[in-house]
Amino acid sequence: MGVGFIILAHQALGRVAQVAGYWAGEGHPVAIHVDARTPAAEYLELQEALSGWSNIRFAERRACDWGKFSIVSATQDCAEIMLAEFPDVTHVFLASGSCLPLRPVEELDAFLAARPGTDFIESVTTEEVTWTVGGLDLERFTLRFPFSWKKHRKLFDLYVELQRKLKIRREIPEGVEPHMGSQWWCLTRETLAAILGDPNRQAYDRYFQKVWIPDESYFQSLVRKHTRAIESRSLTLARFDFQGKPHMFYDDHQWLLQRSECFVARKIWPQADGLYDYFLGKGLTEPRRVQPSARKLEKVFQLANERRITGREGLVMQSRFPTHHLWMLKKTCAPYSVFHGFSDLFLNFESWLEKRTGTRVHGHLFCKSEVRFSGRLDSYNGCLSNSAKLRDYNPEAFLGNLIWATQGEHQSFQFGPADRQAIRRFLTDDPNANINVITGAWAIPLLHSPHDFRRIRRIAARHQAIESQFVSALKDRHCRARVQIWTLAEFLEEPMQFLQTILDERDPGNSRRLTEAPIMADLSAFGRFVQKLKNEGMNPHSVGDFTIEEQPAEKRAPVQPYVVR
Amino acid sequence: MERKRKRVRSLRKQRELTPVVNRTASVAASDILLFCTLRNEKVRLAYFLDYYRSLGVNHFFFVDNNSDDGSAEYLAGQPDVSLWTTDASYKRARFGVDWINALLNRYGNGHWILHVDVDEFFVYPFCDSRPLAALTDWLDMSGTRSFGAMLLDMYPKAPLEQTDYAEGQNPFDVAEYFDSGNYMISRNWRYWNLWIQGGPRARAFFADKPENAPALNKIPLVKWSRGYVYMSSTHMLLPRGLNLTFDEGGGEKPSGVLLHAKFLNMFPEKSQEELKRKQHYSNSREYRAYAKGLDHRPSLWCRWSEKYINWRQLEILGLMSKGNWV
Numbered sequence: 075m076g077v078g079f080i081i082l083a084h085q086a087l088g089r090v091a092q093v094a095g096y097w098a099g100e101g102h103p104v105a106i107h108v109d110a111r112t113p114a115a116e117y118l119e120l121q122e123a124l125s126g127w128s129n130i131r132f133a134e135r136r137a138c139d140w141g142k143f144s145i146v147s148a149t150q151d152c153a154e155i156m157l158a159e160f161p162d163v164t165h166v167f168l169a170s171g172s173c174l175p176l177r178p179v180e181e182l183d184a185f186l187a188a189r190p191g192t193d194f195i196e197s198v199t200t201e202e203v204t205w206t207v208g209g210l211d212l213e214r215f216t217l218r219f220p221f222s223w224k225k226h227r228k229l230f231d232l233y234v235e236l237q238r239k240l241k242i243r244r245e246i247p248e249g250v251e252p253h254m255g256s257q258w259w260c261l262t263r264e265t266l267a268a269i270l271g272d273p274n275r276q277a278y279d280r281y282f283q284k285v286w287i288p289d290e291s292y293f294q295s296l297v298r299k300h301t302r303a304i305e306s307r308s309l310t311l312a313r314f315d316f317q318g319k320p321h322m323f324y325d326d327h328q329w330l331l332q333r334s335e336c337f338v339a340r341k342i343w344p345q346a347d348g349l350y351d352y353f354l355g356k357g358l359t360e361p362r363r364v365q366p367s368a369r370k371l372e373k374v375f376q377l378a379n380e381r382r383i384t385g386r387e388g389l390v391m392q393s394r395f396p397t398h399h400l401w402m403l404k405k406t407c408a409p410y411s412v413f414h415g416f417s418d419l420f421l422n423f424e425s426w427l428e429k430r431t432g433t434r435v436h437g438h439l440f441c442k443s444e445v446r447f448s449g450r451l452d453s454y455n456g457c458l459s460n461s462a463k464l465r466d467y468n469p470e471a472f473l474g475n476l477i478w479a480t481q482g483e484h485q486s487f488q489f490g491p492a493d494r495q496a497i498r499r500f501l502t503d504d505p506n507a508n509i510n511v512i513t514g515a516w517a518i519p520l521l522h523s524p525h526d527f528r529r530i531r532r533i534a535a536r537h538q539a540i541e542s543q544f545v546s547a548l549k550d551r552h553c554r555a556r557v558q559i560w561t562l563a564e565f566l567e568e569p570m571q572f573l574q575t576i577l578d579e580r581d582p583g584n585s586r587r588l589t590e591a592p593i594m595a596d597l598s599a600f601g602r603f604v605q606k607l608k609n610e611g612m613n614p615h616s617v618g619d620f621t622i623e624e625q626p627a628e629k630r631a632p633v634q635p636y637v638v639r
Numbered sequence: 640m641e642r643k644r645k646r647v648r649s650l651r652k653q654r655e656l657t658p659v660v661n662r663t664a665s666v667a668a669s670d671i672l673l674f675c676t677l678r679n680e681k682v683r684l685a686y687f688l689d690y691y692r693s694l695g696v697n698h699f700f701f702v703d704n705n706s707d708d709g710s711a712e713y714l715a716g717q718p719d720v721s722l723w724t725t726d727a728s729y730k731r732a733r734f735g736v737d738w739i740n741a742l743l744n745r746y747g748n749g750h751w752i753l754h755v756d757v758d759e760f761f762v763y764p765f766c767d768s769r770p771l772a773a774l775t776d777w778l779d780m781s782g783t784r785s786f787g788a789m790l791l792d793m794y795p796k797a798p799l800e801q802t803d804y805a806e807g808q809n810p811f812d813v814a815e816y817f818d819s820g821n822y823m824i825s826r827n828w829r830y831w832n833l834w835i836q837g838g839p840r841a842r843a844f845f846a847d848k849p850e851n852a853p854a855l856n857k858i859p860l861v862k863w864s865r866g867y868v869y870m871s872s873t874h875m876l877l878p879r880g881l882n883l884t885f886d887e888g889g890g891e892k893p894s895g896v897l898l899h900a901k902f903l904n905m906f907p908e909k910s911q912e913e914l915k916r917k918q919h920y921s922n923s924r925e926y927r928a929y930a931k932g933l934d935h936r937p938s939l940w941c942r943w944s945e946k947y948i949n950w951r952q953l954e955i956l957g958l959m960s961k962g963n964w965v
Contacts, residue, residue: 315963319780326768327965343773374965382963385891389957390824392789392856393894395833397826397887456820457943459842467849468823471837478957479820 076183077260078102078163080152082145083171084109084138086344087116090171091123096354098127100179103160105152110135131155141223143283145257146292153266167260172341173310174323174349178358182309182337186260192303193265196255197294210234214286215252216243223286247281249274255294258310258340268300269293311336313375316383321375325349330374332357335366388506390474401554405470405504406477411486411580412507414544415515418490419562419569420592424448430588431577433484439476440469440493455479462494469497477506484580491516491537495544502547507555509548510576513541514562514617518595521603531610538616545616563618569594642877645740645868653741655727656702660715663698663746670697671771673753674742676735678704680757682905684713685807687757692719694761695770696753700746702738704729736869747863751775754873755859755897758810761788762950763860763895764961777964778862785876786860787884788895791958792838793817793947794902794939802904810900816944817898818842819956822855832856832875832882839902839939844929857897858884893962896953902939 079097081104083090094104104127108117117135124130133151138144149168156166165186186192200212210217217237221229237243246252261269272278278296282288297304311334313321320341323331325348331339342349385394388407396403417423417437428435428448437446445460447453452460456479458472459465465472477485489501501507516537520530548557558576565572574588604620666672673696677684688699698719703711705726714722725738732738739754753771755761763774763786778786793814795802802813822837833856841852857873861881868877875882886892910929945956953959 321965322777324769324773326765343776345772378963378965381891381961383890385886385889386957391957392787392833392835393885393892393960394890395824395885395887396889399888403889453941453943455943457818457842457941458821459846461846464842464846464849468825471823475820
């Protein structure tokens with residue numbers, strides 16, 4: 075006859091009737107336990123529905139609490155009935171009321187027949203277990219747990235802590251090796267009979283009554299004493315999320331469940347009509363169309379837990395709004411580049427860089443009067459507006475949104491002391507920011523300013539002060555951005571070399587030598603200008619060491635001075 | 640304290656409600672209930688009821704604020720609707736929230752309730768393959784009492800006046816576009832909730848005064864318990880723990896979206912009417928901005944507007960999340 079089934083149920087008894095009816099109809103006996111707290115009317119209905127089967131039995135109803143020994147007692151009752159009343163049963167399979175067979179029961183019979191005398195039960199030593207809730211593993215066996223974990227969590231935790239402090243320990247009885255594992259097993263008749271008929275059973279039962287969550291450890295430990303051959307795995311597909319609660323299966327999981335090699339799955343949502351119809355109907359006869367793949371299945375659950383725990387990096391939205399552990403998180407979803415001073419030094423820097431790299435290069439996104447998107451569009455990906463007021467209302471959201479909405483395309487933008495500075499903290503806190511700074515370059519546009527020199531001098535002083543603040547934030551040890559800083563004088567020593575370095579770092583191993591240079595601003599009068607600022611009492615230190623070199627007039631036209639070999 | 644004051648207030652406001660049809664005797668213990676205030680929305684009702692019935696809402700609770708377009712008569716004839724009516728001030732009932740709080744505390748206890756407007760359509764993860772009860776069962780299992788769904792303004796490509804919405808039609812066949820990524824979020828430390836602004840309304844009507852842009856954060860789905868109160872519209876609740884529908888450590892909690900079918904051909908007319916009634920928030924500031932904005936800008940559509948496909952698209956765009964619901 076082969077395998078017999080135990081079903082532990084407490085709700086959705088209509089589904090229990092369906093599944094039990096299927097197994098019974100295939101000639102496999104079923105022993106059912108229904109929680110004493112389930113309304114009597116529902117229980118009677120179940121009995122009624124299954125009254126036509128001679129191979130279905132009902133165990134005496136007990137009130138079962140999560141994590142308590144009552145669940146083990148109910149299992150023992152059913153197992154005793156099964157062994158006593160159905161002598162042909164060779165294996166006993168423990169299932170719950172929300173279990174659904176995924177494969178025909180004759181396949182299970184054949185599977186077990188091919189592995190005679192083997193017990194299928196996940197049974198792992200406490201040292202190896204990684205999935206325990208609340209971090210309790212061996213202590214489940216050595217402490218006492220009089221308080222409910224679900225209802226009185228604080229008392230539960232306090233009492234555990236107290237016992238740890240006082241080093242109170244329970245003695246583990248002789249013959250019990252603490253093991254844990256999935257509650258859902260399939261044992262041979264011999265092993266199960268030996269566990270139930272153990273001469274020490276009374277002592278074991280008394281001991282396990284005070285162990286926490288004994289349904290995950292009673293059979294898992296005692297099987298080690300009696301088994302002849304054990305395969306430590308469950309034949310039931312059951313996965314748990316990061317809080318230790320079981321994942322549910324719905325109609326749209328049919329494709330997923332078809333990929334499982336397990337014989338039974340839990341938990342099925344009671345209203346998943348599609349799953350019950352398919353797996354108890356067409357699924358039993360239809361040949362499988364998909365290759366089983368445990369890896370694919372595992373991936374789905376792993377991704378779900380990752381999304382809940384770490385989420386999508388750089389995403390700020392209605393259900394992900396990080397305020398804790400900020401030092402571990404990135405502010406944005408992808409690397410981007412900030413160029414400070416480059417568009418002052420090079421006349422066509424934006425279009426040159428866009429062409430060189432094939433990526434998006436914006437102007438001054440944080441310009442006070444408007445957002446200067448690439449191409450000076452009035453809106454951008456994600457329907458971002460070019461309104462400066464909207465941007466300044468929440469500049470961090472603006473930049474985060476831009477990087478999120480342009481995923482797959484590297485973004486660069488210009489930044490400088492004339493821009494709104496509120497975004498600075500965001501930039502220095504973000505490991506995705508690659509910030510390249512030429513200090514003092516703000517002075518170049520002033521060179522051609524029509525304003526009178528006193529005003530120019532004031533602007534220069536203000537820009538230098540703003541820039542210095544930014545530079546010292548970039549040099550701070552808490553800065554998480556990737557930063558390169560040159561003074562204007564330094565940069566002018568080898569401009570092409572430095573541009574090449576910037577491009578190489580962004581796209582290592584994949585960049586070609588620069589052949590075309592951006593057009594540099596006319597700096598012939600710059601040395602004189604810097605000296606004039608000094609003469610007015612300012613110290614333009616950020617420009618670097620600049621010597622006055624009057625250049626001959628004919629060389630003053632904008633030039634592309636360096637074409638690297 | 641504040642919560643008690645609000646409760647007392649809603650008890651007082653309950654007297655403003657006159658029952659028209661009360662079919663609440665047919666409500667079962669595990670039913671999902673929907674609560675809604677409306678005024679002159681007859682043309683929207685047929686699709687609204689169909690939509691929520693198909694998600695698995697079991698009973699509807701409507702407060703009709705003095706409609707004269709046949710809304711009340713239509714609703715009274717529906718077998719799964721209970722209807723109250725009032726001619727009191729919408730504004731002085733804090734934009735209808737007091738009335739809804741009163742009904743919730745009377746009929747909502749122990750139920751999962753949806754509180755939406757008649758132009759809001761709830762979209763949640765897997766809503767195309769799983770009924771609402773699948774979500775609420777799962778939330779029960781995870782011990783979660785509230786579920787967030789931000790308001791997503793939908794709009795047509797054509798100017799509003801040129802569109803044509805027919806009664807019973809899916810409004811998103813007409814208003815098929817939305818803004819995918821221009822939302823701004825800050826934290827409200829007083830009530831712990833997030834404050835979300837942005838979208839087409841912010842860029843088209845409030846670019847000069849972004850601080851006045853309407854709030855888009857909403858918590859429409861709650862396992863109701865006597866003593867809870869909605870504070871202002873569905874934006875936040877007390878006790879404050881109900882507002883924590885987001886993860887603060889970098890993870891994503893599951894969340895949904897309320898597709899907002901406000902911008903149809905009825906809108907220009909409606910905003911003129913609302914402007915005259917002066918019954919809306921901050922002296923109807925929003926409607927004044929619309930009236931002004933609509934003169935200048937006939938369409939909300941722009942070249943980056945995204946065409947709506949399904950909830951998975953919204954998930955990928957980062958507007959909502961599955962969280963750890965598989």
